[in-house]
Amino acid sequence: MAPAEMLSLCLLVVLAAASASAQEINNRFPDGFMLGYATAAYQVEGAWNEDGKGESIWDHMLHEHPEWGWNGQNGDVACDSYHKYADDVECLVNASADAYRFSISWPRILPTGDLDNINQAGIDYYNNLINLLLANNIEPLVTMYHWDLPQALQYIGGWPNPIMADYFVEYARLLFDTYGDRVKWWITFNEPSVFAGGYASTGGQAPAQNAVGIGDYLTYYTVINAHARVWHLYNDTYRATQQGYVGITLNSDWAEPLNASSPTDQEASERSLQFGLGAFGHALFTAEGDWPPVMRERIDANSAAEGRPRSRLPTFTQQEIEYNRGTTDFIGINTYGTGLVTLGETGSIPSFAHDQGVIVSRDPSWVVGASGYVYHVN
Structure with a gap:
């Protein structure tokens, strides 16, 4: 593969290794397994202000604060996939890919975030990419939102504002209408607990809104409701004709008790998982729905101790609880x-970390991975 081709396709590959002997390893994937690669629009497309694209929260933040980018870098050009998508598909073919997961840049097709301005050049770009993938027998898996909110919607508060669910539903409707005849796998949100951190950030995480312990939880609430509404939209209006699937991708590092025989450390590791994967998974996947009980209890108690008249964790109505649960055809898991x-x-008080009430460490003997995370290698 030529260096230019390598540059034009930034691939995220997650490899899982089993602690089995060489004799036990089956070197064949099961029937139906799809080997794929994944990217995110802001990280690969570039062309940040070309052909009518609107400004995203990452565009805005890193232009206002270039010091918050790694060595002053940003996504203005990135891998230049907007111009080199055909090279990207060629790389995928050479890598024997069965699937390609990419995200759509909301401000590229809706520069203001709303349907008052539909950017045809952006619509065409993703049509061309999808068609070329299918022509090469590569299944498109489309992420609707991968942390690139139109800046125009940030001016009205962004994800902590519950009205964002209305905007997201209409954006999703446009995607289903435009691409749903060919796209059969939809991911509403990628790693919502990560982009929610942009509303509990003093800098470096778009949109860098310092509402620690408040803005992040409001974002959780809006995103869960928005996801459920999009799933119902697809299920009620599009599934019969388009025959696709709608899911969500969550992130969760695994948690082990520091002292495996300590009941308090066992409790801590379970609480870490509930505040992490459970924050979204409990509402969407369990029969009970709602927040994990430990989140509800601790954040309510901490809010009261801080002298607040209400909990910092929003409350789902019973109608929302029933409407939200079970609204996934599949789940994606990113783990590091x-x-x-x-x-x-x-x-700090308040904060997600304080509410969770655990301390996480890494064994110094573990290998440091490319993302700065550590891995236990047997």
Whole structure:
């Protein structure tokens, strides 16, 4: 593969290794397994202001604060996939890919985030990419939102504002209408607990809104409701004709008790998982729905101790609980490493870290991965 081709396709590949002997390893994927590669629009497309594209929260933040980018870098050009998507598909073919997961840049097709301005050049770009993938027998898996909110919607508060669910539903409707005849796998959100951190950030995480312990939880609430509404939209209006699937991708590092025989450390590791994967998974996948009970209890108690008249964690109505649960055809899991967890106080008051009430460490003997995470290698 030529260097230019390598540059034009930034691939995220997650490899899982089993602790089995060489004799036990089956070197064949099961029937129906899809080997794929994944990218995110802001990280690969570039062309940040070309052909009518609107400004995203990452565009805005890194132009206002270039010092927050790694060595002053940003996504203005990135891998230049907007111009080199055909090279990207060629790379995928050469890599024997069965699937390609990419995200659509909301401000590229809706520069203001709303249907008052539909950018045909952006619509055409993704049509061309999807068609070329299918022509090469590569299944498109489309992420609707991968942390690139139109800046125009940030001016009205962004994800902590519950009205964002209305905007997201109409954006999703446009995607289903435009691409749903060919796209059969839809991911509403990628790693919502990560982009929610942009509303509990003093800098470096778009949109860098410092509402720690409040803005992030409001974002959780809006995103869960928005996801469920999009799933119902597809299920009620499009599934019969388009025959596709709608899911969500969550992230969760694994948590092990620092002292495996300690009941308090076992409790801490379970709490870490509930605040992590459970924050979204409980509402969408369990029969009970709603937040994990430990989140509800701790954040309510901490909010009261802080002298607040209400909890910092929003409350789902019973109607929302029933409407939201079960609204997934599949789940994607991104995981990067394992933490050793014990009970302890950390983080500012208020904050997610303080509410969680655990301390996470890494074994210094573990290998450091490319993302800065550590891995236990047997």
